Amino acid sequence: MLKMINVSKTIDGRQVLEHVNVTLEPGMIAGLVGRNGVGKSTLLRTLAGILDPDEGEVTFNEINIHQEPAIKQKLTYVPDSTEILKTYNVKEIVKLYDAIYEDFDVMYFYSLMDRFKLPKNRKLRTYSKGMKALFLMILSFSTKADFIILDEPTNGLDPIVKRNILQFIIEEVSERQLSVLISTHHLEEVEKIADVLIMMKDGQIESTTSIEDAKSSFRKVQAVYKHALPEKIANLNNVTILSQTGRVYTLMIKGNIQETMEKMQQEQPLLLEELPMTLEDIFISSLGGESHVS
Amino acid sequence: MFHKALWMRNQKLAAPAVWAVYLSLFFFLPFSFFGRAQSLQTQAEKFNDTQLNFAFHGVEIALFLTLILVGFASLLLGQERTTHSTDLTFSLPFKRKDIFLSKWMFGVVHITTGLLINLLLCMLIIRFTILHEIADASFLLHFMALVIPFSIAIFTFSLFIGTIAGSIVSQFILSFIFLFFPIGFFSLVGTFLMYHGLELDMMYDVNGRFNSFGDFISIATLPVPIFEFAYYTDVVNEIDGSVMDYTRMPDYLVLLSPLLYFAVTFPLGIWFFSRTKNENNGRLLVFEKGKGFFSVGVVVCFALAFGMAGGGIFGSYDQPSLLGYYFSAAIGAVLSYFVLRKIMNIRLGLSK
Structure with missing residues (x-):
């Protein structure tokens, strides 16, 4: 279970997160929505241990991720930037991830590469933006993490690949109690796959409800x-x-x-x-x- | 503490610097030694010349080596901040302390190996070429004892600067400024005191072993002792060709300087890196808290530097102008204040 407990964060003198409390259960797909600049990316980067909270803590299975980052063997983060591994080729990335993540499944990774028809003998910089986004997602799922954080994962993907990847996320979650937190502006995606809708407003969590409850209360x-x-x-x-x-x-x-x-x-x-x-x-x-x- | 994955990541990040370390050292040391041995051989054979001489000065390698070391540290640390790949590194299941240590260890291993291999090659060149007749390779052992600790200290210092600088550019520039800060700052203060009728006695004996206060400041400026190393041979007797060689090696006490730098910047580097504020990546500085102190320091230094330059322009040769000094200092202070204010808010980033 991933918990953000009373987390506050100030950047450039502006309070971006204000006493944020989030609890994400195993086997759940949660959609994080909110307008531009409300703190979605800051929230995700704090959850991933990239940013330190000024106040509060983030725990994964009751272990503080900032103090014991080894717990992130089971928690991966896919940033919205697709440029992070662009100087690597696919083989180098596989070697790197295999060295980082104890449970990284090389066979599974290559099977996903085949499934989504991504070329295997190229540098990442030669991929299109959509291919890079897809590749990073495949990489993340191949770590066999229990919790995956996706920041704007479907940006740049064409509708067919988008549909396939959303289908793939649903399959993964239903097969192995995986939890996924997706930040997105594409509300129809959240509507299709998410169990829980987290709405952010002005650095705070406006509401956390199931999609059904959200719809029935409006x-x-x-x-x-x-x-x-x-x-x-x-x-x-x-x-x-x-x-x-x-x-x-x-x-x-x-x-x-x-x-x-x-x-x-x-x-x-x-x-x-x-x-x-x-x-x-x-x-x-x-x-x-x-x-x-x- | 050692993680293969972090080593692989560092290899990818700093591959150009690793190549630069090995290739430039090879070019400046064995390649250069071999070239000189060849030309001495030709000189001896063609002109039957017995007046062969050979010299090696630390300055031949020091500046370029400093450049490479600072570049190495900047690629390992600052580059990640500029390209936003910190988001990948910091999301991995590794302690920040281990990430920093892996970068430090990666650099130190390559720098030490590069220097050792190339200096050993130089020794072999001396042993098996005409240089053997005029030079004693043991000077390279002295040089090794000097250059390795100083190189590690320069690299560690630059890595430490990378923990407070927000981008590759600011890490590179600030590393250079602060590496030469002692000698630069004391010359600025010396000039300031001179304009106020107080001569800073650069020859004042601070310690019997150090000749003067100026020497002390030189030693406190990390790359300078490497500059000062020199070895040369000279023909003593033209008939039998016997030679005298001379090694100018700074006192071994100068090794306290890299030791002290290391003792301060290594733990501080770990401390700062563990508390890094990734939200300020791309900025001049990562930490908000030190900005005030840093700004005051920069403005004061620029005021002193402008004063030093302007005082000379406005005054005559033997009568420097105090008014000119203050006028120029004021211009320097105001200019640096506004430029710094602008730079502080710039976020330098590549392709997020």
Whole structure:
């Protein structure tokens, strides 16, 4: 079990992580989402032992990873940068990883290379960006780690490879109680494969819920009233306006769904209907609109 | 403590420096010795010349060696910070102390081996060529006793600078500045005192064994004692061709200098590396806390340096201008303050 306990981190005088608590159980795929600059990469780099927390600690199976880094034999990190091993060729990397990780499975690595049709006799710098990202992921899974941290893993992958790799992650997790933490902006991926959704906002964990719970605690509706949206509805804390076209409002209701729907009915709408909802809708309503992208 | 994987990683990181150590030492030592032996042989055969002489000065190799050693340490440590591959190294299941020790050990093994092999080759060249008639190879043993500890100390010092510098460029530049800091700083302070009517007596006897205060400062400047090593042979008797040779070897007490440097910078290097702030990689300095002290030091040094240069320009030959000194010093201080403020916030990085 990987735990981040009350971790705070300040960079350049700005508090990037603020009393963050995260617990990730074995056999779980967790998706970490949040807007640019909220501290996702800092959180992952702290979990991997690259950055030291100013306060708090990170433990893996109850062992502090900063004090006893040997525990990271079972915890690997795939950064968003694909340039880290570019001067190596595949054979050199295999030799290096075999020397680093006691359980590195060379045969398995090459079988994955074949499965994803990656060339074996080339330097990594000659790979395309997507191939490098895929390669680093394959490398990470071949260490037979119990916990894998992936920072923006599908950036640069084409849709077919992306689908294959997501399928591959699901297979790995179901086969051997592996846990994966994925930081991504591609919400549809999280929706497809994650069990748990971790939302970050302003250096803090906004919520940690299962995808099902997240969806069931939100409702997306379209409403049309005779005049504008009644103030009674607009002033409700749990109602967010996603968009407005004339008198047509698209609203997101967070919590107290039944009660809120009744209130909306009482205002005699011309139209009130439920819309299909995606994780993106939840993301926008929970973590802010498009205007604040940093 | 020894991890094969870290050795492999260091091999990849510093491969150019490893080649540079072996090849440059080969070029500056055995290759150069052999060339000189060949030309002496030709001289002796063609012109029947008995006035053969041979000289070796530490300065022939010292500056380039320092450059290579600092480059080696910068490739091992600073390079990772600049290319962001620290993210890989620090995520591996190794203690930071072991990562630092592996870099140090990797460097020391190659530097020592490179020097030993090439100096031994030089000895063989002396033994089996015409040099045998005029030179005694034992001077190379003295040189070995001097150059190996000093090289290890220079490398360790530069590696230590790498634990506080945030990039390969800042590690390389700061290593050079601080390696020559004692001699440079005391000349700046000496000039400052001179402008205020106080002559710094560079010849003052600090210790009977060291000739002067100036000598003491030279010894405290790591590469300088290697510069001072010299060996030469001279013909004493033109008829029988007997020779006298001379070795100028600094007192063995100078070896206290690399020892002290090592005793301070090695444990400090481990300490700083274990507490490194990777979030500041690419910056001039890794640690926020030392920035104030560092900035004050830089501004003072630049003020003194500008004062030294400007005082001379504004004054006459025998009457330096104090006003000119302070005017130039003020310009130096202001300029360095603004430039430093700019540099401090630059993040130097390659292809994240």
